[in-house]
Amino acid sequence: MKITRLTTYRVPPRWMFLRVETDEGLIGWGEPVVEGHAHAVQAAVHELEPYLIGQDPARINDLWQLMYRAGFYRGGAVFMSAIAGVDQALWDIKGKALGVPVYQLLGGLVRERMRTYGWVGGDRPSDVINAIRQRVDAGFSHFKLNGCEEMGLIDSSRAVDTAVARVAEIRAAFGNAVEFGLDFHGRVSVPMAAVLIKELEPLRPLFIEEPVLAEQAEHYPKLAAKTHLPLAAGERMYSRFEFKRVLAAGGIAILQPDLSHAGGITECIKIAAMAEAHDVAIAPHCPLGPIALASCLHVDFVSWNATLQEHSMGIHYNQGGEVLDYVLNKEDFRLDKGFIAPNTRPGLGVEINEELVRERSRDCPDWRNPVWRHADGSVAEW
Ligand SMILES: O=C(O)[C@H](O)[C@@H](O)[C@@H](O)[C@H](O)CO
Numbered sequence: 001m002k003i004t005r006l007t008t009y010r011v012p013p014r015w016m017f018l019r020v021e022t023d024e025g026l027i028g029w030g031e032p033v034v035e036g037h038a039h040a041v042q043a044a045v046h047e048l049e050p051y052l053i054g055q056d057p058a059r060i061n062d063l064w065q066l067m068y069r070a071g072f073y074r075g076g077a078v079f080m081s082a083i084a085g086v087d088q089a090l091w092d093i094k095g096k097a098l099g100v101p102v103y104q105l106l107g108g109l110v111r112e113r114m115r116t117y118g119w120v121g122g123d124r125p126s127d128v129i130n131a132i133r134q135r136v137d138a139g140f141s142h143f144k145l146n147g148c149e150e151m152g153l154i155d156s157s158r159a160v161d162t163a164v165a166r167v168a169e170i171r172a173a174f175g176n177a178v179e180f181g182l183d184f185h186g187r188v189s190v191p192m193a194a195v196l197i198k199e200l201e202p203l204r205p206l207f208i209e210e211p212v213l214a215e216q217a218e219h220y221p222k223l224a225a226k227t228h229l230p231l232a233a234g235e236r237m238y239s240r241f242e243f244k245r246v247l248a249a250g251g252i253a254i255l256q257p258d259l260s261h262a263g264g265i266t267e268c269i270k271i272a273a274m275a276e277a278h279d280v281a282i283a284p285h286c287p288l289g290p291i292a293l294a295s296c297l298h299v300d301f302v303s304w305n306a307t308l309q310e311h312s313m314g315i316h317y318n319q320g321g322e323v324l325d326y327v328l329n330k331e332d333f334r335l336d337k338g339f340i341a342p343n344t345r346p347g348l349g350v351e352i353n354e355e356l357v358r359e360r361s362r363d364c365p366d367w368r369n370p371v372w373r374h375a376d377g378s379v380a381e382w
């Protein structure tokens with residue numbers, strides 16, 4: 001079998017799908033995208049074509065190394081997301097060719113169901129109580145919300161108290177019947193993270209995500225030494241070569257590689273194994289579409305240390321498109337009180353509505369995240 005064509009489709013709300021064709025008629029789908037940079041990733045995917053066209057799609061490991069090493073420059077969000085989408089599509093083809101789901105190719109199930117969580121509260125986490133109540137009434141118990149709005153390098157006790165008060169409302173309304181991660185979203189500086197985490201401790205969030213920006217990763221161990229709250233990070237790290245340093249330094253209890261940013265299934269399986277060796281959990285990051293989510297779940301179902309899976313159903317970013325819009329087999333993504341069962345279809349298990357993908361890709365608006373500024377006019381981390 002040989003790879004014959006790569007076609008990319010930028011689709012609302014902010015995703016990109018990759019369709020890989022073969023000379024035997026088998027099609028594989030991937031989701032290479034960095035939110036807000038779809039055009040860059042689209043170019044990076046098509047730059048990989050000389051390494052892929054005419055190649056045997058079964059040789060996933062060799063093609064992964066070729067895509068990673070042959071172009072001399074490597075790593076980073078754009079290149080690794082391009083590789084991720086191709087990798088996902090190659091696993092999809094392999095599973096379809098052999099008639100088995102990808103998790104079977106990776107050694108089979110380690111669990112019967114996987115716990116997931118969704119977002120509440122939006123960019124500026126307001127009205128989370130009603131959002132959580134709706135989800136609790138539907139049987140869900142695990143969520144994530146932004147831990148704060150923009151935060152100055154050195155900010156005030158009022159800013160800290162506002163963030164803490166919102167979380168206190170959740171505990172007051174639901175007690176410990178719910179679990180939630182607080183995403184600092186890279187908005188919090190190293191000094192303010194220590195202050196904010198300390199004030200949040202009594203409210204016992206399940207984890208603190210991106211307590212500081214990935215470029216401040218050397219501070220993770222120091223922050224972890226000051227708190228008992230589990231720290232989580234990974235959505236802005238793009239290969240096992242980045243994760244190895246974080247694991248060696250310690251401080252992170254939950255790694256969150258993104259299956260569409262960190263090199264795909266081939267790479268994230270390796271990251272999961274490295275994490276397990278350090279007694280670190282994985283909770284793959286996934287604010288994206290169905291192919292990314294399916295890829296996460298195949299890694300979850302074969303990784304003993306996978307604990308939580310993010311999904312983007314109902315996420316505040318999904319204006320103009322929802323996770324299952326492009327999926328024909330919606331029933332395979334049903335959440336039962338937040339848990340999801342393994343998808344037993346061959347490959348990744350996503351039956352793509354190709355006609356809708358082509359239609360929605362024709363005039364797909366560019367999504368960009370908002371640009372925030374502090375009161376003094378300086379750029380704020382979003
Ligand atoms: O944890 C999460 O889902 C992420 O922080 C998410 O909010 C961002 O990655 C967003 O997708 C960037 O455009």
Ligand SMILES: [Mg+2]
Nearest residue numbers: 183185209235
């Ligand atoms: Mg996050």
